[in-house]
Amino acid sequence: MGVTEIKDELNSILVLPLMDYQLKKEALDSYIQKYSADEKAGIIKLVERAKKEMSFIDSEISRVNDMMKFERKYSDEYHAICGVDEVGRGPFAGPVVTASVILPNDIVIPYVNDSKKVPEKIREELYDIILDVAVSYSFGIKDEKFIDEYGIKDADLLAMRDAVLGLNVPADMVLVDAFQIPDLDIKQVPITKGDTISQSIAAASIIAKVKRDRFMDEMDAKYPEYGFAKHKGYGTAEHIAAIKKYGPCPIHRRSFIKKYINE
Secondary structure (H helix, E strand, O other): OOHHHHHHHHHHHHOOOHHHHHHHHHHHHHHHHHHOOOOOHHHHHHHHHHHHHHHHHHHHHHHHHHOOHHHHHHOOOOOOEEEEEEEOOOOOEOOEEEEEEEOOOOOOOOOOOOHHHOOHHHHHHHHHHHHHHOOEEEEEEEOHHHHHHHOHHHHHHHHHHHHHHOOOOOOOEEEEEOOOOOOOOOEEEEEOOHHHHOHHHHHHHHHHHHHHHHHHHHHHHHOHHHOHHHHOOOOOHHHHHHHHHHOOOOOEOHHHOHHHOOO
16 A cells, blocks of 8 residues: 555544544554554654644543533532633624533533634534534523623623523533623632633633624625624724724624714
8 A cells, every 4th residue: 555545544534523532543543553563754754643643632632621620520519510601792893692501421522622722613613513412502692782782791791691591401500701690590600711621611612602703704795895704893903994984884883983983
């Protein structure tokens, strides 16, 4: 078998779905055993690549396992622990989107992390995985009009409350990033930087991020002059220039862009 065929064999292993990490590890181990004695320079490089991928999978599973410490800490007393997080506090346009997620006990989802640290392509794949494996999930959304009327802080907190109360399986504990949600008669545990150290909060962060980004992509098709697909409504120089040139569109937060418009 030539180097090209052996490379193709490795690539077929590397493209296995994220949740098939155990199968991927077994296939990589078999691949390494099969070709490690080959002394051709090209094969040696491929085997080293396989070994690095094995090491990465092990470290990734270990990292995510460490992110489950809060869920495990409370699992004896609470049986429907949800993570909740938000995206979209800072943009000049579009809604704030929150999500709550209850995951099965001891499920490990590789690559889960603060949504800002996860590449877009992997976020999209994780979105489908999380929705598929979750015991329950829910979104809370407050649009630009609500934000302008009540302020971003209240919009954010009320959207998180909506996300928790919208779960089909009621949560009996909420893990929340940094602060507590008001008017919620459920045990809450605020965790500083929770989206980097709790799998449930990180999962909520990812699905909220993907849902909001998809909405902004739809708005880009509707209002292409603003470039929403590129910056998702955040206040980039390009976005500010478009606001000054074209004025605001219906999804702009007037309270965020006062100094850029004449209204």
